[in-house]
Structures are given as structure tokens and as C-alpha cells.
Amino acid sequence: ILVLSDANDAGKLNPDEDRQEFLWVDVFSEDEIQRLFGNLDVLVPDGDAEAAALRRKIIDEIGPTPQAIVKTAAAAKKAKEKAADAARSSGATEAECVAAGRAAVRKVFEQWCEKKQKEAYIEVVHLLTQSQHKGAFRRLVPDLVESYPVGVSPENHVSAKKASTDIKDYHAISHNAEARVYQFYSAAHYYAARRWLEKEAEAKAKAETEAKAKAE
16 A cells, blocks of 8 residues: 555556556545634634635635645634734733734735745746646646646547656646546646636737737
8 A cells, every 4th residue: 555645646656557546535625624724713704704705715716735724724823822912912902802813813824825826826837838748738728727627638638648747747737546637736726727828818919919000
């Protein structure tokens, strides 16, 4: 029994379908993420619409791992205690101290979201502009965006087959060995790919407009 910590590590194994069987451990479901937030007692939505909205963003747009949530929650709790103590020292009411603590928690998670979004965009850009098979990835990524969150089968996609040799070196896309499809590594990578494609389309449209204007 081999326990692989990275989905793309499966691509490093020699294929042996007669003896190999993959057990895919998927990301947390929404209910599991909500329960984890509750158990950690962070971003509590009761009476805090901003916390509820931030939870929603993390689930829908980031696609966090449990480890990332636990680590960020630990930092958020420290920030909460520090903010509440500072408010208390300045003579704030208990309600104001609670509000300061909640704001500090939101700030930590908001900064973490921004960091994950930036990292995802950089990884997608590297995949599409610097990888050995960037041309294949440029044909594969639009189909991954279109099929999200299901994924694309390498058996039915020529570009996916070609890109498979160096996909393990980039964390923008992963190979689901159980479903036998390529998928975005996280929701953050999906939105990063969408953003890159939109910027490419805008640049192309601008160039065409400028060329047309010169021709006239």
C-alpha cells in the first residue's frame, strides 16, 4: 500500500493495471468544510454576514484543503486574541472587543485568500507560458474550464495525452487516477485559468480593433 500525498505522484508510478488499484481521497465536501470551520470556531456566521460571505468565498473560489484551513485558523485565533486585548486595553466595551476579534479573524482569512489566488494565477501562467508542452496546455485548459468541475479524459483529448509527461511538475492541474481525468488542482486554479483566458481574449480583441483602425 502506497500513500501518495500529491495527486500527480501517481503519474510517477509504472502503470500496472492488473495489480494496481487507486483509492482517490477527494477534497472535503461543502458540509465537511462547514463542520470544520464550526469545530475550529472561526468565521462564525451568527450575526456576522461578512464572515458568512467569506466562508462562501473560501468554499466556492479557493477550494481549501483541511490542512490549510486548520493552519490559517490557528493564525486567525492569535490575531483575534491580540485584537481583542488591544481593544480591551483601550477601554472598549466587551461587544467592541468581540467585534475587533472577529474583524481580525476575517482579515487573516482575507489575506490568505488573496495569497492563494495570486499563487494559483502564477501557477496557471507558468503552465501556459513556460512548460515544455505549453501549446498542448493552451488547448487543454479551455476545455477544462468548460467542463469544470468534472474534468477531461486524456483518452479523448490529444492535448491531454501530450501534456501528461510534464503535468506533474505544475500544480495548476492534477490527474484524478480513480476517475482517469485531468482536473484543476483547486477552485482557485479554475478561476485563475478563466481570468487568464479572459485577458487573452481581451488582448486579442484589442489587437484586432487596432489593426482594423490602421487598415481604414
